[in-house]
Structures are given as C-alpha cells and as structure tokens.
Amino acid sequence: MMASSSSSPSPRPSRRLLPVLAVAAAVLLLGPGGGVEARQPPPLHGVRPMAFGEGYTQIFGSANLALRGEGRRVHLSLDEATGAGFASQDLFLHGFFSAAVKLPADYAAGVVVAFYLTNGDRYEKTHDELDFEFLGNVRGREWRVQTNVYGNGSTGAGREERYDLPFDPTDDFHHYSILWTKHRIIFYVDETPIREVARTEAMGAAFPSKPMSLYATIWDGSAWATLGGRYRVDYKYAPFVAQFGDLVMQGCPVSSNPAAAAAPSCGTPWFEAAASLSGEQRRAMAAFRHGHMSYSYCHDRRRYPVALSECDAARLRRLFGPDGMKYGRRGARGRRSDVVM
Template sequence: MACRFLYTPAAALVALLLQAAAASATFPADGGLLSRPAAAALSFEEGYTQLFGDSNLRLHGDGKRVHISLDERTGAGFASQGAYLHGFFSARIKLPSDYAAGVVVAFYMTNGDVYEKTHDELDFEFLGNVRGKEWRVQTNVYGDGSTSVGREERYGLPFDPTQDYHRYAILWTNRTIVFYVDETPIREVVRSEAMGLQFPSKPMSLYATIWDGSSWATSGGRYKVDYKYAPYVAEFDDLLLRGCASSSSSTGACELPEEDYMDSGERSAMERFRARHLTYGYCYDRARYPAPLSECRVGAEAAMYLPSGDRRRRGKRHRRAGAEDSAI
C-alpha cells in the first residue's frame, strides 16, 4: 500500500519537517505520512535496536537521547527497527572533542544486510582529526552495489560540531536526494537516466555508528586513533524517522511532490555553502575519473581543485597533488 506525504509545496514541506523535528511536534491529520506523530517522540526501545558495543551504548533523557562510544575494546552502533522506502531522516548530533584522529562517526541509510552484493547507501560520515584541526563531514551515495563508483563529497563546517548539537538530515525521494546541515541544504543528487540503478531505489534502514577508521580516515591513515583520549563519545538526540515503512512483502512507493524541493533562497544558500566549505568533490577528481561521471557539471570552478579532487588551499601555489587530507 502506498503512503503519502501531505501535499505541500516541496520547499515548505521540508521546512515543516525540519521545524517539527526541532520541536518534536505532530503534523496535520490527513491519513498519510505526515499525519503520524514525529518519530523524534519515540523512545529508543520503540524505534531502534542496538547493533554492537554492549555498554558502549547508553540511553539518556527517558531513552530519547543515545550516546555511543569508542574505546580500545569496541565501538558501538544502532539501527532503526524498520526499513523505509523514501522519506526524511535526521538527528541532532554532537561529536567527540579534543584529539579525534582516526575516529569515524556515521549517520546513514543502507540495506546491505538484505542486499549483500547490490546494496544502496546514503551516508553522512564525520571524520575526526588531530588537535587543532576541525572535524570534516563526508557525504556519499551508493546504488545497486556500485561501491567501485564513489560519489563522495567532503566539507568543512562553519561551526565547531563538538561544542553543541547540530541537525543533519537526508531527504530521499524517487527523484532526488538532498543532504542538510541544520536547515541548509548542502548537496542535491537528482536521478537521471544515465545513473540507472546507481540511484538508491530499494528500502533502507537508518543506522548510527562510531568506529576506528585509523587505516583511512585522517590523512589517508597517517594519523591513528589514540586511545589515551578514549572514550570518544558521540551524542544523538531528536532522531527522526519520517519515511514510508516497508517490508520484504510490501515495497509500496511514496507519492511525493514532483516539484523542486528547494526554493530560490534555499538553492542560493546551498551554493554559498558549497562555494565556501566543499573541500573535496568526486566531480573534480581527475585521477579517479578522467571523464567525469554523467551527472557531473564541471565549469570554470574546476580550476579551484587539484587533480585529486581536493580544493586548492588559498595562498598555496606550490603543493603536490593529493597533499590534502584524504578520506578515500
């Protein structure tokens, strides 16, 4: 059975979801997706299940805040109890402070437990760094097991993500994927014929994990996790599940507005964020992709990027290609 979003102009719909997430509000009653109470009101036991980490996962605030930690023994993680085909998924997250090189905190959607060789995935990956260097955020999109075709983008942040909670969100529809930081869209992936099955199209569950990424996460593995600073604790609050529930026997599609999900102001905000904070883009990575992937539209701004896809540092004229921190 298909489920429906309340038909609202698309940009207003997303704003409504973000506002409701912040307020843990309920939505207008129309018998559809937005008629149900916001999932941020669910306790952990009602909406999620622990994946690993035993005592490294702790609940706070009547089970509505989740702390997951990494120490020498293990990391930790949890997942939604159900799978969803399209929707809006978000959490307020506070990252570990101090020295966090090699630490990876992930907030993502995947169906790898069901489709081992043809899985889909939508990622926020938060990459720790040495003291004095900021955390970086990476987004990625996989479809139909296309792990050999990475669509990574990496960004700096205009705030310190260790000092307070900030909201990270994924909007996933049949035709578009939008990543948000707080209420600002930072990336849009539009479905195209050329992408084919590489556009995620199967039901996915929501996951959150913290783990040791020493082999790759900071300067390509140059800096490792230093456990004298452990435990590294990532805090999750206001976890929001606003999707069409799906099961192995029923994969009904969501009926979503077909119009643009961003108005002109939001699109301008996205372009400003990307101009200021995008530090790596797969569309500019000429080493991996001598011919850009079909969805890439590369213009004069490509001169701002090294052949590795990393952004040139301002004022640095003589740097070897690939000298930027790499998470790939």
C-alpha cells in the same frame, strides 16, 4: 585513499512497521542540548522526534550505548574494546531521516561517526547507501564531513564529497539530515541544503532505489580516515562519545519480505514535495558548496578520467586540483587542503 563507507557492522534489524507521522505546523523545536536551539532544516519544522524505543534497536557495542533524557538522546562511545551502533527497526523506501549530533572533542584522529541509510545486510553485492560520515582529526584540526551515494553496489563510483564546517561540531548539537525521494536526494546541515543528487537516466541503477534501514555508529577508522591513515585512534583519549538527539524517521515503511518490499502503499508522502528547493535554498546551498567543499568526485581526474554523467566539472574547476581536492584559500595557508583521500 578513498575508503568505502560505513564498514561498521550492519546486522539485520527487526521489522516492526511504524506509521508515517503527519507533518504539523512549522514550529522550530528545541534541540537536545539542554534547551539550546539548534537550527533544523525546513522539513523538520513541527515534526516530533522519536524516543529510541519507538523505532530503533542496538546492533553492537554492548555497554557502549547509553540512553539519556527518557530515551530521546543516545550516547555512542568508542573504546579499545568496541565501538557502538543502532539501527531502525524498519526498512523504508524513501523518506526524511535526521539527527542532531554532537561529536567527540579533543584528539579524535581515526574516529569515524556515521549516520546513514543502507541495505547492505540484504543485498551484499548490489547494496544501496546514503551516508553522512564524520571524520575525526588531531588536536587543533577540525572534523570533516563526507557524504556518499551508492546505488546497486556502485562502490567503485562512490560519488563522495567532503566538506569542512562553518562551526565547531563538538561545541553543540547540529542537525544532519537526508531527504530521499524517488527522483531526488538532498543532504542538509542544519537549515542549509548542502548537496542535491537528481536521478537521471544516465545514472540508472546507481541511484539508490531499494528499501534501506537507518543506522548510526561510531568506530575505529584508523586505516584510512585521517590523512590516509597517517594518524590513528589514540585510546589514551578514550572513551570517544558521540551524542545523538532529535531522532526523526519520516518514511514509507515496507514489508520485510523482499518480494513485497518494492511496493509500499504510502500514497503521495509529504516529503516528495519537500524535495523542491526554493531559490533562497539553492543560493544557500551554492554558497556552502563554494565555501566549504574540500573534495569533489566530479573534479577527481585520477579516479575518473572521464567525469560521471551527472557532473558539470567545468563549474568551479579553478578551485580544484586533478585529484579532486580544493586548493587552499587565499590568505589562509596558500596551499592545498591538508586532507588526503
């Protein structure tokens, strides 16, 4: 069963305006893993990551949030008492949002780590949301990554996609980024764009278009996250620690006054141009999606007997079943994916 995303708490953060940082030269920065180089997406090249105190605030978790490296790394932990989370101090209308994340190792079934944008605290029934959700698994099974797109409260058509990863996300830091512009949304894993959502007339208000805050959380998703809730969080392995670094918010900050929030004065921000993918980037995205996407809402005929307007469901149809799940790879297990939605 597909669960609605980011059900962790989202209290309203404070609203201190931050300037939009200028884009510097294209220099590949060192990641937060003790000088280990992490492959950042092109929009991040040359951008200075922020310290926690420059733009974020803790929203829940008490002592389960710890700062390291002069506030440039954040550890969020989950134990039997609570998870933890932080949020941006500002609302943004469009921008580029990124973090390097290292996920908990060993047994992590039921653990959910999320990095996402939402305005659910302001628009209870018409909220927008853009998610990376990291779904833990039993020992020996890999973490899965899910992206969600909600616009104007369209949780009934969450536009979920789920992927495996070409690396072990518990071994080191990897960058996960969301580029959100007026006309396009792009999700990145490291340098590779993995998903593009173009605004269309048919989508209407289902394309996220209201100011959102940025959140990062870890929480107990036992009810749905692993094989439909079959495997729950086992707290004998606690605490489960998710590490965040290279925190970047390059967006258009808006007033906390809802009446003024729709009209920020940012001119023409740099990230609008960054939403134009090169041919090389599109080929890399196609290869990632062909090799690593394990669920696609566009192929799910049980949830959507009629495909949503933006779907080209004829593409790669032979790889997916009527429930949207990808068939097992030849030479692997020769059967369906082991993930149940």
